[in-house]
Amino acid sequence: MLSCKKKVVIVTGAAAGMGKAIAANLVNNNYCVFMFDKNEKELVRVAQSMPVGYVDYFCGDVTHKRDVEEALNQCITKFDCVDALVSNVGLIEKMDFLEMTEEQWDRSMAVNLKGAFLWGQAVSKWMVSNSCQGSIVNIGCMRASLVGRGMLPYATAKAGIRMLTKAMAVELAPYNINVNAIEPGRTLTDGLKRHMINTAAVSKRIGLIPLGRFAQAEDIANAVVFLLSESAKYITGSAIPVDGGYSIAKE
Numbered sequence: 184m185l186s187c188k189k190k191v192v193i194v195t196g197a198a199a200g201m202g203k204a205i206a207a208n209l210v211n212n213n214y215c216v217f218m219f220d221k222n223e224k225e226l227v228r229v230a231q232s233m234p235v236g237y238v239d240y241f242c243g244d245v246t247h248k249r250d251v252e253e254a255l256n257q258c259i260t261k262f263d264c265v266d267a268l269v270s271n272v273g274l275i276e277k278m279d280f281l282e283m284t285e286e287q288w289d290r291s292m293a294v295n296l297k298g299a300f301l302w303g304q305a306v307s308k309w310m311v312s313n314s315c316q317g318s319i320v321n322i323g324c325m326r327a328s329l330v331g332r333g334m335l336p337y338a339t340a341k342a343g344i345r346m347l348t349k350a351m352a353v354e355l356a357p358y359n360i361n362v363n364a365i366e367p368g369r370t371l372t373d374g375l376k377r378h379m380i381n382t383a384a385v386s387k388r389i390g391l392i393p394l395g396r397f398a399q400a401e402d403i404a405n406a407v408v409f410l411l412s413e414s415a416k417y418i419t420g421s422a423i424p425v426d427g428g429y430s431i432a433k434e
């Protein structure tokens with residue numbers, strides 16, 4: 184067991200994009216971080232870039248309950264506790280509603296929604312049985328309330344993340360466990376870059392954001408650090424947009 188007197192946070196999807204930025208920001212803010220991702224090569228690379236002794240990782244799939252349970256056990260064995268969870272894994276995939284298959288629907292629901300349920304339940308059970316007054320942050324998306332063509336399963340799953348967050352907050356409030364969601368707007372990660380079509384489309388989209396730029400992964404990571412801090416102890420069940428004002432703009 185590592186002698187970790189710092190608070191311990193599990194971050195899923197930590198090998199890339201927002202998850203990687205969230206893990207790095209938490210380490211910089213004196214947390215121990217347990218990283219989970221299915222991409223072993225990148226996960227190892229990220230872990231090796233972090234200070235020795237305060238990070239650990241597990242390669243697994245958020246849609247497999249056994250992976251989640253084994254990872255949680257490893258985290259407890261290494262660090263002796265878990266104070267917070269950031270459920271960040273998500274898969275932005277566009278598909279035509281009339282053409283999409285049952286398998287595509289199932290995959291989107293599993294990666295974008297079921298993973299947060301499996302991790303959220305496993306960590307909550309541990310926190311409740313160990314009297315740990317922790318925090319959970321689910322990474323949702325502005326698509327929970329704003330939908331475009333091709334976004335049907337992703338937007339439906341992210342609306343599910345918003346309500347999963349609120350329902351978990353109600354269930355866990357008696358144990359002083361806070362549960363919140365962050366709903367990012369377009370954020371410059373590889374996940375987004377795969378969907379950027381051309382420069383004209385990008386400029387048009389930036390023009391719709393009141394603050395005039397896409398988010399950086401660090402913008403989301405800063406919001407996570409706030410929600411895990413003592414300053415946020417009276418916030419639970421909220422879904423906070425971190426989108427440069429996109430969701431309140433009229434045109």
Ligand SMILES: NC(=O)c1ccc[n+]([C@@H]2O[C@H](COP(=O)([O-])OP(=O)(O)OC[C@H]3O[C@@H](n4cnc5c(N)ncnc54)[C@H](O)[C@@H]3O)[C@@H](O)[C@H]2O)c1
Pocket residue numbers: 195196197198199200201202219220221222243244245246271272273274275294322323324325366367368369370371372373374375
């Ligand atoms: N990038 C954006 O513009 C944007 C906007 C709003 C919300 N989001 C949400 O933010 C979160 C992070 O997005 P991102 O852009 O950083 O994504 P990304 O594609 O850059 O990174 C996702 C990470 O999750 C891992 N992953 C994917 N499926 C997994 C699985 N089944 N099990 C374990 N690990 C898995 C990948 O290996 C990768 O490391 C997602 O929930 C996404 O829906 C992203």
